Amino acid sequence: MEYFPLFCRLQGKRCLLVGGGEVAERKARLLLAAGADLHVGALNFSAAFHQWAQQGKVTLLQGSFNTCWLSDCWLVVAATDNDQVNQHVADAADARRIFCNLVDAPAQASAIMPSIIDRSPLMIAVSSGGRAPVLARLLREKLEAMLPQHLGQLARLAGTLRARVKKQFASVSQRRHFWERFFSSDRLAQTLANGDMARANDLTETLFNAAPETHGDVTLVGAGPGDAGLLTLKGLQHIQQADVIVYDRLVSEEILNLVRRDAERVFVGKRAGDHCVPQAQINQLLLEQAQRGKRVVRLKGGDPFIFGRGGEELELLARHHIPFSVVPGITAASGCAAYSGIPLTHRDHAQSVRLVTGHLQHEGRLGWQKLAADQQTLVFYMGLAQASEIQHQLLQHGMRADMPVALVENGTRTDQRVVTGTLIQLDELSRQVTSPSLIIVGSVVSLRDTLRWF
Ligand code: SAH
Numbered sequence: 001m002e003y004f005p006l007f008c009r010l011q012g013k014r015c016l017l018v019g020g021g022e023v024a025e026r027k028a029r030l031l032l033a034a035g036a037d038l039h040v041g042a043l044n045f046s047a048a049f050h051q052w053a054q055q056g057k058v059t060l061l062q063g064s065f066n067t068c069w070l071s072d073c074w075l076v077v078a079a080t081d082n083d084q085v086n087q088h089v090a091d092a093a094d095a096r097r098i099f100c101n102l103v104d105a106p107a108q109a110s111a112i113m114p115s116i117i118d119r120s121p122l123m124i125a126v127s128s129g130g131r132a133p134v135l136a137r138l139l140r141e142k143l144e145a146m147l148p149q150h151l152g153q154l155a156r157l158a159g160t161l162r163a164r165v166k167k168q169f170a171s172v173s174q175r176r177h178f179w180e181r182f183f184s185s186d187r188l189a190q191t192l193a194n195g196d197m198a199r200a201n202d203l204t205e206t207l208f209n210a211a212p213e214t215h216g217d218v219t220l221v222g223a224g225p226g227d228a229g230l231l232t233l234k235g236l237q238h239i240q241q242a243d244v245i246v247y248d249r250l251v252s253e254e255i256l257n258l259v260r261r262d263a264e265r266v267f268v269g270k271r272a273g274d275h276c277v278p279q280a281q282i283n284q285l286l287l288e289q290a291q292r293g294k295r296v297v298r299l300k301g302g303d304p305f306i307f308g309r310g311g312e313e314l315e316l317l318a319r320h321h322i323p324f325s326v327v328p329g330i331t332a333a334s335g336c337a338a339y340s341g342i343p344l345t346h347r348d349h350a351q352s353v354r355l356v357t358g359h360l361q362h363e364g365r366l367g368w369q370k371l372a373a374d375q376q377t378l379v380f381y382m383g384l385a386q387a388s389e390i391q392h393q394l395l396q397h398g399m400r401a402d403m404p405v406a407l408v409e410n411g412t413r414t415d416q417r418v419v420t421g422t423l424i425q426l427d428e429l430s431r432q433v434t435s436p437s438l439i440i441v442g443s444v445v446s447l448r449d450t451l452r453w454f
Contacts, residue, residue, distance in 0.1 A: 001454045002129045005127070007123065007125075008074075008075075008076065010034040010035060010036040010075065010218060011036075012035065012037055012393030013036060013037060013403075014037045014039060014073050014074060015031050015036040015037065015038055015073060015074060015076070015077070015164045015408075016040075016041065016069055016070060016073045016075075016076045016077070017031065017038060017040045017041070017076075017077045017079060018041050018069075018076070018080055018086070018089045018115075019064055019077075019078065019079035019080040019081070020044050020045035020049055021044075021046060021058075021080070021081060022046065023103050024040070024042065024049075024079040024080070025048050025049070025233070026159075027101075027103070027113070028040065028048075028049070028052070028058065028417075030089055030113070030164070031077070032057060037059075037091060038059070038071045039059045039060075039061055039069065039073075040058050040061065041060075041062075041063070041065060041069050042060075042061075042080065042181075043059060043062070043064065061069070062362050065085060065088060065089055065092075070093060073093075073098055074098070075099050075100075075101070075111065076090075076093040076098055076099070076100040077100070077101045077113075078090055078093075078102050078103065079103040079328070082270060083104070084345025086102050086103065086104075086105065086275050087105075089102075089109070089225075090108065090110070093110070093249070094110060099111040100106040102163055106341070108132075112127060112129065112130055114126055114136070114142040115127070115136045115137055115139070116140070116151060117124045117140055117143045117144050117147060118152075118252040118373065119147060119149070119151040119152035119155065121152065121155050121156055121159060122147075122152055122155040123425075124143055125390075126139050126140050126143070138206070144160050148193075150189050150190075150192050151189075152192070154182075154183060154188070154189055154192060155408035157192065157200065157204070158179070158182065161204065164208075165179070168208060169225050173243070173288070173293075178207065178208075180241060181207055182207055185203065185207065187203060188200060188203045188207075190369070201202070211410070215291070215322070216243070216246075216289065216290035216292065216293045216294040216295055216296060216390075217290060217295060217296070217322060217323040217351050218289075218290050218297075218298060218313075218314075218317055218322060219238045219295075219297050219325045219326070219327060220298045220300060220304040220310045220313065220314065220324070220325075220326045220327065221233065221235045221238050221240075221297050221298065221299050221300070221304070221327045221329065222235065222300060222301075222303040222304045222308070222327060222328050222330070222331075222337060223247075223250075223255045223299050223300060223301055223302070223309065224301075224302065224329045224330040225253045225301065225302055225330060225331070225332045225334075225335030225336065225411050225413075226255075226335070226411065226412045226413035227252075227254070227335070227339075227412040227413060228252065228255045228257075228258060230329075230335060230412060231255055231258070231329070232327060232328070232331045234327050235329065236258060238297050239255075239258060239259045239263075239297055240258070240259070240260045241260065242259070242263045242296065243264065243289075243294040243295045243296065244265075244266060244295035244296045244297070245259050245266065245295045245296075245297050245299055246266045246268055246282065246285060246286060246296065246302065247265065247266070247267060247268070247298075247300075248267070248268050248269050248290075248300065249269040250300070250302065251301055252413060255299070259299075263297075266285065279313075282313065283312065283313050283315075283316040284316070285323065286298055286313055286316070286317065287316055287317060287320055290317065290322045291320070298310075298313060300329070301332070302329055302330065302331040302332045302426045303329045303330065303331040304326055304327075304328070304329065305326065306332075306333075306355060307355075307381045309325065314326075325437040331355070332381060332411060332436070332438050333355055333379040333381075334413040335411050336379075336408035336411030336412065336440070337379075337440070338412075339408075339411055339412045339416055339454045340406060340418045340440075340452065340454070341447065341448045341451035341452035341453055341454070342406055342440055342445055342448050342449075342451070343451070344440075345378050345443050345444070346447065349375070349377075349442065349443045350375055350377040350442050350443070350444050351375050351376065352375075352376045353377040353378075353379065354377070355379050355381065356371065356378055356379065356380050356383075357380075357383075358382040358383025358384070358385070358386045358387075358390065358439070359386075360386050368394065368397040369391045369397050371397070372393075372397035372399040374392050376442060377440065377441070377442035378440070378441040379438060379439070379440050379441075380438065380439040380440075381438060383439040384430050384433070384434075384437050384439075387426050387427050387429075388427035388430070390426065390439065390441075391423060391424070391444075394423060394441070395423065395424070400423070401422065401424040402422045402423070402424070403422060403423040403441060403442065404420065404421075404422060404423075404441075404442070404443055404444075404445035404446045405421055405422060405423055405426050405429065405439065405441045405445060406419070406420045406427070406439075406445045406448065407419050407420075407429055407430060407432070407433045407437070407438070407439055407440075408438045408440065409433040409437040410437075411436075411438060416454065417433060418448070418452075419432050419433060425439045426441075
């Protein structure tokens, strides 16, 4: 951490701004908004400064910079158009242990001014440490657009309720639940935006009186195939509110980084042939955590309802009347197809797509005859270990030997690898990749030559 982020109270505190031009004006506006006792030193002042002086908002110090201007100052901003003067001011401030901000050379300053999103009392500051101010500004614009204007009012109201919440709700988790309900209440936000305080107070009372949640719940969240950008907004909300996250090996590190920091993480890693935690035990774990009143997120690779055993996990919860919900995710077939440039359907190639398990214990039920038919795309999940059997059965049932196939390893992740060939080579190709890999069979695979982009 090169710069320590800090919000400081400037109300009534003397601050020195050196410079009287346009840039200095911008800095002056910010310092005045923060209530600073602003002294401005410069050879010449723009009209705005003269006006502020007349209104008693600033004190003007006309002349060349003089170190005695620094007396009693808490903060200095050097904003002249002369780099040497700015540096001289910064050196003088350093010598007196006063934080100083330098325009145009923030990296040399002891203090930098971040880009801010002001929803006072909510304040968001973005800084690139002076390295990439344009990036900081772009981020600021995004956050501005994302954060509703009334957020400040909500935060202000929250401030007046803190003591009461502390008194009324004994445990930290009860308080957190209250605040989450408070901040996610669209009606309350809307009422505040309309300035209807009486109604806002009514709504707040309702929140206070709502029965505290004594039982937990479980949400199955599909994390997608790996690239964190493919997580849904709803999935993100859930993983940021969870008390407990139960996840397995298919969930990427990138996505785990988005989980609420103080959530408990339970790893129930599972991979073909290496069942670390038996399914029944996972089901039981979800049930027990929810019964303890926890908000549980079962985070699963891809989509929870596609070869994810999501159904099995919910059945037990349903039997015990634990509330649950499901947030779909992008399944490996969609992710791998998109990131390898292989459209799963195409008017000239395939009118249907079939997602097939490679666990062939129940192969009798698979219906190879239909799988071998033309004009469709087959996507095999968990198929690596059975590649030779898949190849054999498809050929046996009449699929042409030169049918294009692709194997996508670590699809959508930065280390994604795709190998392609024909059906007759499938077994051989399968030894060139490792789990997790998806097998795509069908003439759509040939489109990759033109459509690959990742
Ligand atoms: N519910 C998951 C599938 C779980 S089954 C989903 O909807 O995607 C596990 C299989 O999914 C793996 O054996 C592999 O075939 C496939 N898979 C999952 N993630 C993958 C990825 N990033 N790249 C390639 N295949 C993947």
